[in-house]
């Protein structure tokens with residue numbers, strides 16, 4: 353039920369056929385066992401019904417014994433289905449308990465906050481100087497549990513990476529918890545699964561599970577601060593003027609807090625929560641046509657003179 357993936361391969365989404373970790377495997381089994389029981393029960397009931405319809409009822413002898421015989425089957429049938437339902441309830445509760453907590457202490461804790469319509473991802477460390485923020489793309493080391501604290505900045509969202517774990521709501525004012533673990537490296541797609549407004553369908557995320565060395569390399573790159581030459585950089589000036597009110601770049605004066613952090617924008621493979629691949633052309637199109645690409649998104653389409661757009665685009669390409 354889990355096929356080996358290469359580092360960059362995207363895992364199949366079908367969570368009824370695939371599971372890539374211990375937070376989702378027990379529910380996959382539960383789903384199949386329940387589905388099988390339901391089918392068997394249906395076949396038995398349908399068979400009995402067909403039998404009753406086709407069977408010619410014998411002349412009623414009027415004997416009290418015959419009625420008793422019929423009642424006996426009612427008792428037997430009721431007892432069997434009651435026991436079966438109880439067993440299913442116990443199995444469901446055991447499964448819930450199994451997936452509620454990770455089998456070992458989480459190797460990493462991160463906070464994911466849902467916004468209309470993107471995800472903020474915060475990595476926190478004992479030394480707060482190492483903390484960093486990214487968006488829409490979560491990197492985790494393979495084979496270890498990761499605890500995800502879930503928050504919302506506006507309405508109710510829900511965090512779901514189907515082949516890694518069940519879904520959990522993100523409720524304003526509450527911090528919910530969810531753990532996930534990927535047992536194969538690769539890319540796992542997630543979606544918001546609580547209707548949250550116009551662009552709910554364009555609120556995807558990617559979980560990138562990497563072997564420890566790869567993950568370490570990514571983490572070190574995220575810790576790095578951006579080296580800027582602000583005075584001379586025309587693109588940086590455009591950014592400060594038009595973008596820094598919403599977007600931040602760590603270690604600079606751009607500290608806008610209600611839009612994706614762009615410190616290492618180029619390290620992400622998609623932009624606008626899975627809407628476009630992260631190429632220079634798409635970044636430019638997004639800046640000038642955000643409202644056509646994702647109508648209602650909390651970023652306006654920006655009208656910039658061509659020279660400014662070129663400078664800005666060159667500047668964004670340095671954010672790796």
Ligand code: HEC
Pocket residue numbers: 468469470487488551591594595596597598599610611612617620622623624625635638639646649650651652654664
């Ligand atoms: C009014 C606030 C606001 C302004 C001003 C703004 N943005 Fe945005 N930007 C956002 C929001 C909100 C998103 C997330 C949209 C979404 O995915 O739904 C976003 C997304 C982006 C993304 C995609 C990031 C990712 O990882 O998905 C890029 C790149 C970007 N903006 C660049 C810019 C640039 C460059 C400017 C200035 C020319 C700018 N933005 C101005 C609010 C803003």
Ligand SMILES: [Cu+2]
Pocket residue numbers: 509510544545546547548549552553555
């Ligand atoms: Cu949603």
